[in-house]
Amino acid sequence: MNAANASPTGSHRARKRFGQNFLQDQGIIQDIIAAIAPQANDGMVEIGPGLAALTKPLLDHLDTLHVVEIDRDLIARLKQRFPATRLHIHEGDALAFDFAALAQQIHSPGRLRIVGNLPYNISTPLLFHLARAADQVQDMHFMLQKEVVERMVAAPGTAAYGRLSVMLQYRFYMDLLFIVPPSAFSPAPKVDSAIVRMVPRPPAELGAKDEELFAQLVGAAFSQRRKMLRNTLDAFFSADELVAQGIQATARAEELALADFVHLANRAAAKAQHT
Numbered sequence: 001m002n003a004a005n006a007s008p009t010g011s012h013r014a015r016k017r018f019g020q021n022f023l024q025d026q027g028i029i030q031d032i033i034a035a036i037a038p039q040a041n042d043g044m045v046e047i048g049p050g051l052a053a054l055t056k057p058l059l060d061h062l063d064t065l066h067v068v069e070i071d072r073d074l075i076a077r078l079k080q081r082f083p084a085t086r087l088h089i090h091e092g093d094a095l096a097f098d099f100a101a102l103a104q105q106i107h108s109p110g111r112l113r114i115v116g117n118l119p120y121n122i123s124t125p126l127l128f129h130l131a132r133a134a135d136q137v138q139d140m141h142f143m144l145q146k147e148v149v150e151r152m153v154a155a156p157g158t159a160a161y162g163r164l165s166v167m168l169q170y171r172f173y174m175d176l177l178f179i180v181p182p183s184a185f186s187p188a189p190k191v192d193s194a195i196v197r198m199v200p201r202p203p204a205e206l207g208a209k210d211e212e213l214f215a216q217l218v219g220a221a222f223s224q225r226r227k228m229l230r231n232t233l234d235a236f237f238s239a240d241e242l243v244a245q246g247i248q249a250t251a252r253a254e255e256l257a258l259a260d261f262v263h264l265a266n267r268a269a270a271k272a273q274h275t
Helices: 026-036 055-059 072-081 099-105 120-131 146-152 163-171 211-221 239-244 258-273
Strands: 043-047 065-069 087-091 112-117 137-145 172-180 193-200
Touching: 026 055, 026 137, 026 172, 026 193, 043 055, 043 099, 055 065, 065 072, 072 087, 099 112, 120 137, 120 146, 120 163, 137 146, 137 172, 146 163, 146 172, 146 193, 163 172, 163 211, 163 258, 211 258
Parallel strands: 043 065, 043 112, 065 087, 112 137
Antiparallel strands: 137 193, 172 193
16 A cells, blocks of 8 residues: 555545555554654655655655655656655665665665555565565564554464564564554555554574575475474474474474574574585
């Protein structure tokens, strides 16, 4: 979804292919700005500014703001409304945008702050894309479908816990801040939304020795949720090897904590080195 507000430039028809639902509740907007707490010299980038519901109040606090927008009509409106010296517009798909390079460009390595009302139709791949730039990020605040945020912050043993939970919790501290009802948007979506805060974990806490292997193992474990680990992880370990590491071979992926997945991935990496 793109955030937007009633605009002096006239109406804009929401485009389904871009997942556009326009945020218009001023109370919610102010709550989001308060949660972000922008400071004048922040290196901040907004994904999907739309008709500037968040852009305008962000710029009330910031010296400059970078935005990534794919809709050319909305880009034209933004150019008319804000001076280029304060609003730097990057036209294109956020899924292909190099956020780490932007941090270097604006001399804010490790301090990039990313905000946005993320399109529901690409939210999961976009979150994984953003995670790859985590070492250049100070924090991220997003509005997403409530169900997605619940999956992001889910604990082991719950129905919402899955690959998304493990992979994002490995890289970030995350908090669901508050719920946003459909009535806050036009057109109103059919689901609740939620605001999530994501803060990258320090490198010392990232225990996977081979992060690509870690991702592969987590993906395999959750590839068939109802199957036991002795089946989903058979490419990595035998049933006896799982048991030797304190993991029940008959357990399912949702029963393992993040630390268990890191441990298994490191054991798999060590095993690969000796074969």
